Amino acid sequence: MSPIGFFILSALLFGIGIFGIVARRNVISLFFSLELILNSANVLLVGFSKLHQNLFGEVFVFFVLAVAAAEAAVGLAIVVALYRLTGSVNTEDFSRLRW
Amino acid sequence: MNEVFFYLFAGLSVAFAAVAVTAKNIIRGGVALLGSFVALGAVYFTAGAEFVGIVQVIVYGGAIVVLYLFALMTMDLKKMKEDPFRAGSVAIGSFLSLAVIVLLITGGLTVGGEVEPQISGATEIAMPLFYKFLLPFEIVSVLLLVATIGAVAIGRRDS
DSSP: TTHHHHHHHHHHHHHHHHHHHHOOOBBBHHHHHHHHEEEEEEHHHHHHHHHTTHHHHHHHHEEEEEEHHHHHHHHHHHHHHHHHHHOOGGGGGGOOOOO | OOOHHHHHHHHHHHHHHHHHHHOOOOHHHHHHHHHHHHHHHHHHTTTTOHHHHHHIIIIIIIHHHHHHHHHHHTTTTGSOOOOOOHHHHHHHHHHHHHHHHHHHHHHHOOOOOOOOOOOOHHHHHHHHIIITTTTHHHHHHHHHHHHHHHHHHHHHHOO
16 A cells, blocks of 8 residues: 555645635634644554554544644634624624724 | 555545535534544544544544534524635635645655555554653643633633
């Protein structure tokens, strides 16, 4: 099995995530795109772990997963608080810090 | 045989990811993201990373996406305006993503070697995780506790 498959999959997921972050203006969609980018990193970590016969890459996937879970929890709390404040999840309505 | 299933589930995962990012209906996007993560778990299985695949399905599919969907249920979905894509941001986004994709794949072409799909279950993962990476593991547990407390502190109403 050639390692190029992992690169293609990771690159496509990363590209889709970047596109979503630039093009969407719904905060929840931005979170979806962020999760996709984190997953693309995980794919490469697993691929290199299998390529080099070294399990440290797979262990690192767990740390990425834990950080992703923490980010989702805190980020969603912030989004829900902002939703209560402004009644919207569109990034263009979050202009409180702009004059 | 592994390779066939690898490309099958990789294609499935990419297709679901594209739906998740472009779907106008945000709930549909969340469910597509769930499909993408489950397909990625299957991709890990084809590479032999069994435990990572199981954890991917349980944590990403079972916890994170469901957390997003629950948070969406507290919001008024009818009031969310369907945002039409702007031509400018779509152009910038496509350019950036294409540049990143080309860069990553050209970088990947220089990597040689063969991936040997050796099975790494819980036993194999446990040795490095609990010997070499014990301190980061404990720090991650503190991070999760802090994140939980922070989420509760931010999310509660003022009384």
